[in-house]
Amino acid sequence: MxxxxxxxxxKPDRVDDFIRESALNHAGSIQEPGNLRFDILQSxxxxxxxxxxxxxxxxxxxxxxxxxxxxxxxxxxxxxxMAAPRRxxxxxxxxxxxxSS
Amino acid sequence: MxxxxxxxxxKPDRVDDFIRESALNHAGSIQEPGNLRFDILQSxxxxxxxxxxxxxxxxxxxxxxxxxxxxxxxxxxxxxxMAAPRRxxxxxxxxxxxxSS
Numbered sequence: 001m002x003x004x005x006x007x008x009x010x011k012p013d014r015v016d017d018f019i020r021e022s023a024l025n026h027a028g029s030i031q032e033p034g035n036l037r038f039d040i041l042q043s044x045x046x047x048x049x050x051x052x053x054x055x056x057x058x059x060x061x062x063x064x065x066x067x068x069x070x071x072x073x074x075x076x077x078x079x080x081x082m083a084a085p086r087r088x089x090x091x092x093x094x095x096x097x098x099x100s101s
Numbered sequence: 102m103x104x105x106x107x108x109x110x111x112k113p114d115r116v117d118d119f120i121r122e123s124a125l126n127h128a129g130s131i132q133e134p135g136n137l138r139f140d141i142l143q144s145x146x147x148x149x150x151x152x153x154x155x156x157x158x159x160x161x162x163x164x165x166x167x168x169x170x171x172x173x174x175x176x177x178x179x180x181x182x183m184a185a186p187r188r189x190x191x192x193x194x195x196x197x198x199x200x201s202s
Contacts, residue, residue: 001140003140003142005152019195022196023195023196026196026197030197037138037140038196039102039104039138039156039194039196039197040194040195040196041104041192041193041194041195042192042193042195043192043193044191044192044193045191051106051192053154055140090145090146091142091143091144091145091152092142092143092144092145093140093141093142094120094124094141094142094143095123095124095127095139095140095141096127096131096140
């Protein structure tokens with residue numbers, strides 16, 4: 001699995017907007033070929049902190065995500081709602097054994 | 102979803118052992134009631150760094166994991182292989198909408 005953890009810090013007055021737009025991105029992303037997870041996580045300690053946990057079978061599947069309309073909409077919608085630049089960290093998914101790692 | 106990200110730093114000469122034991126823990130954990138993910142991630146930049154991405158429908162399901170034989174075996178097996186204490190960070194899984202958040 002080709003995994004990316006995207007860490008996001010959202011402006012406090014935009015948390016609800018961010019969740020709404022990210023839910024749309026989630027709904028589109030889980031329909032993509034090769035998508036295995038697109039989980040939206042919120043910190044119980046700080047509700048302005050989120051992780052998007054994105055897992056695809058292959059790197060090519062993950063790259064194709066960036067070409068979708070739902071990703072483009074999300075990226076544009078949330079750009080001004082972030083309190084800091086988002087940070088994506090790559091991981092190799094060893095288990096479950098799906099696709100490349 | 103009740104999510105825990107467990108960050109682990111393994112001693113370099115124990116990486117293969119850690120993967121083998123964690124694979125057994127994975128195989129047992131995905132059979133548990135309420136388990137949604139038990140993903141084992143390795144850093145492409147530093148192969149001694151791992152994340153266990155554990156998602157359960159409810160907090161009770163996650164607590165039950167700690168009572169299983171495969172968890173007890175894993176915890177004991179890997180204890181001396183860690184270069185630093187492991188760190189579990191809690192997250193509320195908003196999407197997919199499964200169980201409590």
